[in-house]
Amino acid sequence: DTGVSQNPRHKITKRGQNVTFRCDPISEHNRLYWYRQTLGQGPEFLTYFQNEAQLEKSRLLSDRFSAERPKGSFSTLEIQRTEQGDSAMYLCASSPGGGRGDQPQHFGDGTRLSIL
């Protein structure tokens, strides 16, 4: 169990640019989640995958955001035409899935995005 890995750890980009983040979950975990966290707030749910299927996307997520999880392993989160308000920590989490939903989520250490 090497834990959830996220890359890059930090990303600085100019407004209007596209950015892509990667998440490698714990290998046997079926469920993968993306959250966004701003200073002084708790993580905010963005989207969820069960294997390769994206099952829910937050209504707060604009069309500029897209996530994929090809083959049900790693996941990518892309933000197009970045805006100042996209500056945040983007967290990925995974859990075993199946059966009851009351399972702990294992978080990576996030990608901190700064928009200049």
Place this chain on the structure above:
Amino acid sequence: SQKIEQNSEALNIQEGKTATLTCNYTNYSPAYLQWYRQDPGRGPVFLLLIRENEKEKRKERLKVTFDTTLKQSLFHITASQPADSATYLCALDPSGGYNKLIFGAGTRLAVHP
């Protein structure tokens, strides 16, 4: 509206004392509630999960209670240590299904020697 509220101000306590953190929620009926610890610049780390039919859960120096009538969970750290200083987040799953979590804003705990 649906809300999860935690003490917004930092909690400062002396080493060796018991820290008690509060999580209140409105307009949810969660089947369970989770507590996480988060250090600066790091992702949250799971600590404890308590189900609606459990009044209390313990793990080493940690204790969580869950009162579905008051819509409140209390998180206790006994014999606190400076290494316990962190932000503590409570989270619940509004759907009771696939574990999509809604988090409170967290309470920052500082334990002083």
